[in-house]
Amino acid sequence: MGYRYLDDAITTRLHEFISMLNEESENGSIIVVEGKRDVEALARAGFNGNLTVYNRFKGITDFVDSHSRIRAKIILLLDMDRTGKYLTSRIISQLQYRGGRVSLFYKKALTRISNGKIRHVEDLSAYAPHLAGITGGRQDLYFYV
Numbered sequence: 001m002g003y004r005y006l007d008d009a010i011t012t013r014l015h016e017f018i019s020m021l022n023e024e025s026e027n028g029s030i031i032v033v034e035g036k037r038d039v040e041a042l043a044r045a046g047f048n049g050n051l052t053v054y055n056r057f058k059g060i061t062d063f064v065d066s067h068s069r070i071r072a073k074i075i076l077l078l079d080m081d082r083t084g085k086y087l088t089s090r091i092i093s094q095l096q097y098r099g100g101r102v103s104l105f106y107k108k109a110l111t112r113i114s115n116g117k118i119r120h121v122e123d124l125s126a127y128a129p130h131l132a133g134i135t136g137g138r139q140d141l142y143f144y145v
Contacts, residue, residue, distance in 0.1 A: 014131055029073040029074070032091075041122045073102075077106055077121055080107075
């Protein structure tokens with residue numbers, strides 16, 4: 001895992017991104033990620049809300065059936081790879097058909113903030129030391145984050 005240099009503007013925007021996600025979670029929105037590494041990366045970056053892991057369901061139909069009756073906003077933070085794009089399009093079409101509210105704002109915002117460098121949510125773990133306030137050249141401190 002490589003450590004990237006971040007300027008203050010990107011760090012500030014990532015802090016704002018995480019705090020906005022925390023606020024959405026507090027307001028009852030359902031935030032969906034693909035797997036447990038995504039959950040760990042968001043937690044290391046400072047997210048402390050509730051997440052729904054897509055891989056805990058038995059497929060798109062099972063996921064949509066369990067979330068179509070919920071009237072909360074569903075925020076999809078699936079990866080920007082081929083599988084993530086496919087899942088995103090299928091989930092959106094099925095949830096919107098059933099009257100669900102789906103948001104891709106945060107997925108697009110993460111891409112804009114990182115200038116396209118974060119294609120998987122788990123890539124946030126490389127930025128976590130900067131978001132936690134540890135900076136400088138001592139890489140032995142990254143272990144404690």
